[in-house]
Amino acid sequence: MSPSVIRILDENTANKIAAGEVVERPASIIKELVENAIDAGSRNIEVEIAEGGTAFIRVTDDGSGMSQEDAQLAILRHATSKIRSAEDLGRIASLGFRGEALPSIASVSKFSITTRLHDATLATYVEVEGGVVTEVREAGGNAGTTVTVRDLFYNTPARQKFLKSPASESSHIHDILGKLALSHPEIIFRLINNTRVVLSTPGNGKLADALAGLHGYKVATDILPVNYTLDSIRVSGFVGKPTLLKSSRQWQTFLVDSRVINSRLIAKALDNAYHSLLPKNGYPLAVLNIEIPPDLIDVNVHPQKSEIKFSNEQTIYRAVYHAIVEVLADKHSPGELAASFPVKQPNNHYSVGRQSFEIPRAIPSTPSAPPSSWREEPLSFPETQQVIREEKLLPSTGPVPVDADIEATPEPDIILRPLGQIENCYIVAQGDDGLYIIDQHAAHERILYDRLGRTTDRIPAQQLLVPLFLEFDPQETNIILEKADTFYQLGFTLELSGPNTFRLLEMPSDISQTEADEALRQILSLLHNLHNPTPQDIRHAYLQTAACRAAVKAGEMLNMRQMQALISELCATTLPYTCPHGRPAMVRFAPEDLAKLFKRT
Structure with a gap:
């Protein structure tokens, strides 16, 4: 009988593998610990780091705290106070619920937790090194919880070498803590980096003041309030004026029921709402919170809970898009944005x-x-x-x-x-x-x-008395045949009259016949270069080109x-x-x- 090649991993190894899903970098630890502090009802959260979080992280809150029994259970895998059964996954209202954060962090660091209930006399101190509990005792401490993480990845050097420089890791921490501060403006957040306070928010419940605390009061004067409701979905927050730009999406924060997420869908809706207002290399400031019934989303699709799944993505897209367009075009005089x-x-x-x-x-x-x-x-x-x-x-x-x-x-x-x-x-x-x-x-x-762009249907076209015959290469011919409806909506009617030859019967009324061939090839270039372009993307890009071509010149x-x-x-x-x-x-x-x-x- 051949020996078995399947083995059950020991608990320590399993925890380290799980840590790879939850603890990507120091910023991941900050996110998990701060979300736990928020769920505990904290009103003050202080984060202190050294060497970009690789040498030292301490998160202190004034939340509900834990008993000694709960403190010892909290460092075990799949231990959570947020859900009781699988049915609860469909109506999660808290930020943390997996019960993996603390044991995963403790397995790859020198970890300690000090926690005290508000009505308790003494706090509980638990120390864990590399996933092994080394000490549990009573101690003095304030009401709430303090978690300290030292020497991250000291026992997994292969993971440690993939970390960036301390400055880069500090930047990631600053970014994620800033987003968490915007998700809960009623909480006071402080970040201390190498003994220097680098982030502080007032915690007065006003999102505009939280933005000012993060990005400066000049930014606070260049933002516009968003408040829009579509069916059971409400979009609120702030967007920046078109003159307030960043070279990346660093100033964009997307929230769903106050949970910080990454969402290509929301980013796409934001880009399309600003589509003709920004240069190609510019991104607007945005802090958008989407309030949606919990049973219409699935937050259990990502180990770090950074992505969620919507039951109706099209409705979310429309809500975000129209919320921003309404602010930019309707409620505010355009002159205020000049x-x-x-x-x-x-x-x-x-x-x-x-x-x-x-x-x-x-x-x-x-x-x-x-x-x-x-x-x-x-x-x-x-x-x-x-x-x-x-x-x-x-x-x-x-x-x-x-x-x-x-x-x-x-x-x-x-x-x-x-x-x-x-x-x-x-x-x-x-x-x-x-x-x-x-x-x-x-x-x-x-x-x-x-x-x-006033017409939402086809671009006005003119019929040619004498059709134009245009030749394309085989690849372009296939694109024209596949996207015939797109070309028609843009004002072009083409008929195949040879292997790679088309008869042009109609063309947009705003361009001359001599420009028809160039215009068609620009559309083909757009279809080739844009990644999965929507008809709106192509229409916008074409209208940009057509308007530039026909406009009075400098x-x-x-x-x-x-x-x-x-x-x-x-x-x-x-x-x-x-x-x-x-x-x-x-x-x-x-x-x-x-x-x-x-x-x-």
């Missing part, structure tokens, strides 16, 4: 004008002798171009975009008066609340993008009436402060900014 010019102070600090103002509308400067063709009704920019060219006031510099019907918008109280043009590129305008400089190309891009001379028409249409758009690529379209100098420039303060 970029302000930073003015250098004598003390070398920068300040930004904060005065709220409505999105301005343009009116013409009063001419001493109005042209004979002057009309009182508002003119669109293409119409004004045509009138002026007919009067031979300005030579044509290219094809005039076809104008579309423009929805009526209410006129705000503040107005802009065009003053002139700089370098045939920037329009200078005066408003009641300051001086504006407008990038004429970016402004016209926004106008055309909004006009093209270097094109405009007269006062053309400037007035351009500003009027820009101010009638829903998001006039950026072009579709996220670059600023207008910059404002507030009166106080001008005073600082001329040292009048």
Whole structure:
């Protein structure tokens, strides 16, 4: 009989393997211990680390504490006070519930816990080294729990060598503790790194103040409140103005029922809501809490509880997307989000004008002798171009975009008066609340993008009297055939007329026939380069390109009436402060900014 090759692992080895799932790095330990402190009803949580958490971690809270019996049970695997049976997994309301955190941490470190119930006289001290209990005794201590972790991975050197530098590990700890602080603004959080306080929140229950404690009070002035309900789902929190950017998602915190999670779905909804407001390498600040009934989510899908599963992802996506769009486009005047010019102070600090103002509308400067063709009704920019060219006031510099019907918008109280043009590129305008400089190309891009995007159906198309025949390589041919409906929604009707030849019957009305081939190949490039693009992704990218191609260019001379028409249409758009690529379209100098420039303060 052959010897058995299957063996049952001893408890110590099993704990170390389990620790690999829960304890990835020092930040993982901080997350588990702080979540336990939150579940214990703590109002003050202090975290102290040394050498990025690899040498020393101490988490102190003023929560409910534990008895000696519970303290000894807490370091055993699968010991938990959060659930009683499998049925409880469908309605978990606490952050911790697996019963793996403390034994996993204790198995790969020198671990100790001091805990005392509020009505107890003495605390309990338990010491564990490498998963083996070495001491249990009574001790003095404050009400609550203190957990100390020393020499992380001292008995698993293979794991230790994969840790990053102390500075990098400290950064991860700061990031996760900051997110936990935002998830519970009613709790005071402090982080001490090598004896220096690097994070502190007020714990007054106000999320905006918690944000200020983490990122500074300047950030707190550039955030917008979110409060949106869809069916049984509520989305609340804050998002940053489009001018408040980071080069990564470091400032994005997603919560589900106050649980910090990672979610590509929510990140995608956020990106799409900002899709035409940000540059490609910019990410907005966001702290979003999604309140959803516990029976509609599954939190037991990840060892570190950092991901959850939604029963209806599409509903979650729509709720987050519409919550942010509503804030950016409806509840706040777009002018409040326009970029302000930073003015250098004598003390070398920068300040930004904060005065709220409505999105301005343009009116013409009063001419001493109005042209004979002057009309009182508002003119669109293409119409004004045509009138002026007919009067031979300005030579044509290219094809005039076809104008579309423009929805009526209410006129705000503040107005802009065009003053002139700089370098045939920037329009200078005066408003009641300051001086504006407008990038004429970016402004016209926004106008055309909004006009093209108004229709939620197919992009307006023109039928060709004489079809165009275009050739593609075999790979491109397959993409066109597979995505025929996408091309149709973008305004292109193509029929296969040969092995790799297509007959173009219809094309968007905003581009000329000479640009059709280039436009089609740009769409093919988008389909090839974007990872699993949605129809909205392709439409947005195409509209960006189409608007850029048709917009008035930098270097094109405009007269006062053309400037007035351009500003009027820009101010009638829903998001006039950026072009579709996220670059600023207008910059404002507030009166106080001008005073600082001329040292009048």
